[in-house]
Amino acid sequence: MTSNAVPAHAPLELESFLPYRLSILSNTVSQSIADEYTDRFQLSMTEWRVMAVLARFADLSAREVAERTRMDKVAVSRALARLVEAGRVDRSTHDGDKRRSVLKLSEAGWTIHDEVAPMARAHERDLLARLDEGEQAQLKSILDKLMAP
Amino acid sequence: MTSNAVPAHAPLELESFLPYRLSILSNTVSQSIADEYTDRFQLSMTEWRVMAVLARFADLSAREVAERTRMDKVAVSRALARLVEAGRVDRSTHDGDKRRSVLKLSEAGWTIHDEVAPMARAHERDLLARLDEGEQAQLKSILDKLMAP
């Protein structure tokens, strides 16, 4: 009497489940980049992200760094403490608002940045080399749509 | 004398840097799914991943679960400890090899699975709804290429 049967379970097919695939791909890529700088510069992935944002936008506050990196403000606070301690980021106080910090890469910070950034770009290039021109454009456009607010 | 100038720093443009975009997208998607089951079932993201794999492939060993989820074997061991403790996974010992465990979802595990899996699929559907048919096929094909070994 199969007409009364309990509906079969419907497990996710992880191999083709988009959130799962994105997670695997993202972790693989980020980790392989991080592997190149963590040992060499004693730099964590969160610290590098903060540095990359400060390289692009100077004089941000910690909150603005958190917004741009999409990291937790606590994580940013801790990453900054280490970066300032290591002399890689200069921190001062905002003129008109003593709560806000004003952050920028130091000389030493820029030196590290200028070594790590090309490595990161090389990884991106290697990854994109698996796609032809058209596919690269498609990917960009698709990510735009998936990430639209 | 600009011909002698030091080369300008070349910061990454994070907005368009692929590894960064993948990371943001992946975290946003996975987290929004997890938000729906963590509180309701006291289930962590790693635990859910283990359950999803065991739903699809029964009688795996812990090492096989680690392979399929791409999680660390320690993370798997701990997730399994909690799942077994909570009665969501049944663990026995392999007949011919006393080192290996044999894992499967329990009744209670299946009950939870059958609530969470449709939620996860709904999220994937909502995400893919931002793309037309052609784009969905392109994305699939592009991910295949980016994730090829």
Next chain:
DNA sequence: ATTTTATAGTTTCAGATGTAACCATTTGCA
């Protein structure tokens, strides 16, 4: 002006994570 509310940032605590060391069992091979 004074009080309330909001914001920037840090600290604390409790849980999660990865690496390395570890135990038990099995396999390979002398």
Next chain:
DNA sequence: TGCAAATGGTTACATCTGAAACTATAAAAT
């Protein structure tokens, strides 16, 4: 056979992480 190397899995440790509580300052409301 017996012993070294490999494998499945857990434990210990040190680090990292997020939520909530906290401090200091600024903005808004009365």
